[in-house]
Amino acid sequence: MTAAPKWNVVAHDGEAVVVVGLTAGFDEVSRIRCTWPEWPAVAETADAATRWVWSDTVRWYPRLLDAGIVLARCQDLRLCHAILRASALVADDAAAPLRAALAWDAPSAEAVTTATPALFDLDAGPGGVPDDLAEVLIELRRQEAAVTSSADPGRLRLLLAAESAGALLAAELHAAGLPWSRPVHEALLEEVLGARPAAGVHAPRVRELADVVRAALGDPAASLDSQPKLLRSLHRVGVLATSTSRWELAEYDHPVIEPLLQYKKLTRLESANGWAWLDEWAADGRFRPVYVPGGVVTGRWASSGGGALQLPRQLRPAVRADPGWVFVVADVAQLEPRVLAAMSGDLALAEAARGRDLYDGILAGGVVSSRAEAKVAMLGAMYGATTGDSGRLLPALRRAYPRAMALVDAAAQTGDDGGVVSTWLGRSSPPSSEGWRGVQDRAGAPDASEADRVRARRSARDRGRFTRNFVVQGTAAEWALAWLADLRGVLAAQPLAPAEPVASASGIVFSQRAHLCFFLHDEIIVHTPVAQAEQVADAVRLAAARAARLMFGDFPIDFPLDLRITADAAKT
DNA sequence: AATACAAGCGCG
DNA sequence: AAAGCGCGCTTGTATT
Numbered sequence: 001m002t003a004a005p006k007w008n009v010v011a012h013d014g015e016a017v018v019v020v021g022l023t024a025g026f027d028e029v030s031r032i033r034c035t036w037p038e039w040p041a042v043a044e045t046a047d048a049a050t051r052w053v054w055s056d057t058v059r060w061y062p063r064l065l066d067a068g069i070v071l072a073r074c075q076d077l078r079l080c081h082a083i084l085r086a087s088a089l090v091a092d093d094a095a096a097p098l099r100a101a102l103a104w105d106a107p108s109a110e111a112v113t114t115a116t117p118a119l120f121d122l123d124a125g126p127g128g129v130p131d132d133l134a135e136v137l138i139e140l141r142r143q144e145a146a147v148t149s150s151a152d153p154g155r156l157r158l159l160l161a162a163e164s165a166g167a168l169l170a171a172e173l174h175a176a177g178l179p180w181s182r183p184v185h186e187a188l189l190e191e192v193l194g195a196r197p198a199a200g201v202h203a204p205r206v207r208e209l210a211d212v213v214r215a216a217l218g219d220p221a222a223s224l225d226s227q228p229k230l231l232r233s234l235h236r237v238g239v240l241a242t243s244t245s246r247w248e249l250a251e252y253d254h255p256v257i258e259p260l261l262q263y264k265k266l267t268r269l270e271s272a273n274g275w276a277w278l279d280e281w282a283a284d285g286r287f288r289p290v291y292v293p294g295g296v297v298t299g300r301w302a303s304s305g306g307g308a309l310q311l312p313r314q315l316r317p318a319v320r321a322d323p324g325w326v327f328v329v330a331d332v333a334q335l336e337p338r339v340l341a342a343m344s345g346d347l348a349l350a351e352a353a354r355g356r357d358l359y360d361g362i363l364a365g366g367v368v369s370s371r372a373e374a375k376v377a378m379l380g381a382m383y384g385a386t387t388g389d390s391g392r393l394l395p396a397l398r399r400a401y402p403r404a405m406a407l408v409d410a411a412a413q414t415g416d417d418g419g420v421v422s423t424w425l426g427r428s429s430p431p432s433s434e435g436w437r438g439v440q441d442r443a444g445a446p447d448a449s450e451a452d453r454v455r456a457r458r459s460a461r462d463r464g465r466f467t468r469n470f471v472v473q474g475t476a477a478e479w480a481l482a483w484l485a486d487l488r489g490v491l492a493a494q495p496l497a498p499a500e501p502v503a504s505a506s507g508i509v510f511s512q513r514a515h516l517c518f519f520l521h522d523e524i525i526v527h528t529p530v531a532q533a534e535q536v537a538d539a540v541r542l543a544a545a546r547a548a549r550l551m552f553g554d555f556p557i558d559f560p561l562d563l564r565i566t567a568d569a570a571k572t
Numbered sequence: 573a574a575t576a577c578a579a580g581c582g583c584g
Numbered sequence: 585a586a587a588g589c590g591c592g593c594t595t596g597t598a599t600t
Binding site: 225226227228229247250251267268271272295296297298300301302303304305306307308309310376379380381382383384385386387388389390391465466468469470472473521 | 587589590594
């Protein structure tokens with residue numbers, strides 16, 4: 001009997017789907033041809049330990065989820081290509097073929113179908129990265145060569161596995177959806193905005209506030225939604241603001257300010273998450289944003305549709321577990337500074353973080369005089385603040401945590417100089433753009449003007465702040481992916497409970513056992529039957545501990561979670 | 573009429 | 585409160 005293949009490569013071969021089993025040495029040990037409708041059945045019978053290799057998770061996985069099939073691991077060639085082609089850990093001669101394979105830089109099939117529906121309507125095919133067997137096999141070899149060319153293949157393998165697990169999870173989160181209570185959302189809207197208005201009309205509370213604002217402006221016809229017009233109206237009554245932003249208006253003492261700020265708050269809720277949003281995004285009792293793994297240069301996920309990255313806290317009460325189910329809601333306290341402590345090997349910062357609120361730890365060390373100061377100083381260090389309270393506190397932070405500060409300062413200097421920085425696992429920042437280098441070159445020319453030099457300084461500093469933050473934000477994203485990947489595996493290994501008697505909005509596979517249903521940078525929500533909630537909570541904590549060890553080995557850093565078990569996900 | 577951009581505000 | 589990073593979405597205005 002042949003050993004299980006290391007990879008199962010799935011691709012198109014003409015009209016057919018073909019699954020090729022490969023050993024670590026790229027020897028073919030199996031080949032199955034099937035039709036697209038047969039693909040789920042073939043995937044289901046394959047060895048569960050084998051890693052699936054495919055062009056783009058969005059192209060292959062949703063069909064399996066529809067059939068109730070969840071896979072353990074994959075290599076998403078599109079996402080891994082993006083990492084490896086740019087990674088400073090990959091040797092130049094192994095990166096060159098990846099950089100030359102431009103077809104693999106295409107956006108995902110999902111992005112293509114949503115961004116250019118006109119193309120998709122025709123028979124032009126779905127676009128995206130290559131999908132036929134020969135191309136896929138060649139790309140897999142290129143990627144393997146890139147990984148083995150590295151001085152530290154282990155880190156890159158970890159990164160590619162985490163990124164690919166994220167791709168699986170993103171599809172699963174979309175399929176499962178976030179349980180969403182339409183009645184709770186509607187009640188909230190009615191309480192704040194009044195009864196649902198006809199299409200194209202403002203809600204009652206909004207209209208009342210508009211009247212109050214116009215009265216205070218002494219102009220019954222004042223336009224409140226056009227910034228230039230509103231600004232002129234404000235100037236007429238003596239409010240000499242330079243913009244209509246909330247924080248600037250709040251500085252002025254005038255009867256129009258309070259109702260105007262309230263008006264802006266309500267119109268924001270109405271337009272961003274009002275009845276129209278509810279109809280479009282959560283009509284079936286699940287909110288299904290499209291998650292975009294690797295959508296941010298730092299490796300964070302982006303999202304498209306419904307604004308999953310910006311669900312206002314105000315709406316959290318509408319996140320409601322199914323009957324008999326609860327949520328395990330967990331977020332990591334101060335993820336980024338903890339990651340910074342670990343990657344810089346800063347024992348003093350790790351000590352401040354251990355077993356407590358990190359900002360309290362900094363305060364306890366006598367570095368600053370309040371928790372608020374500790375927070376603003378730490379954020380300033382990671383974002384590159386130079387002025388204000390944050391800038392003022394940086395010297396104290398530098399004295400107390402020299403290693404951590406040296407790491408972010410060095411990253412900033414590298415970016416300022418036009419260089420590339422990398423995360424802990426080897427995701428590298430984009431190289432400086434041609435335009436950016438042009439600005440720097442101009443400033444260095446003998447006939448450069450003062451304006452040229454000022455512009456160059458500014459863009460260099462801008463880039464420095466980006467690379468400063470890149471290493472921390474990107475490594476935090478890696479930690480989060482490691483956490484998710486571990487947890488996802490543990491949950492998927494749980495035995496299936498009997499199917500719910502009532503069909504779940506999440507489909508059969510997610511109605512039979514605990515599953516992740518939301519992820520946002522450093523926060524997760526697991527939807528679980530009540531009986532398993534404690535067990536799931538333990539798995540969530542254990543996954544965090546294992547992620548820390550996987551990334552940072554024995555370095556003494558911990559990642560405490562704020563965790564609660566609740567039927568409604570409102571923040572406490 | 574369609575598209576690009578800026579302002580503003582929501583999230584981490 | 586904003587400052588210093590990263591995003592998405594809506595609205596109005598400017599451009600074509």
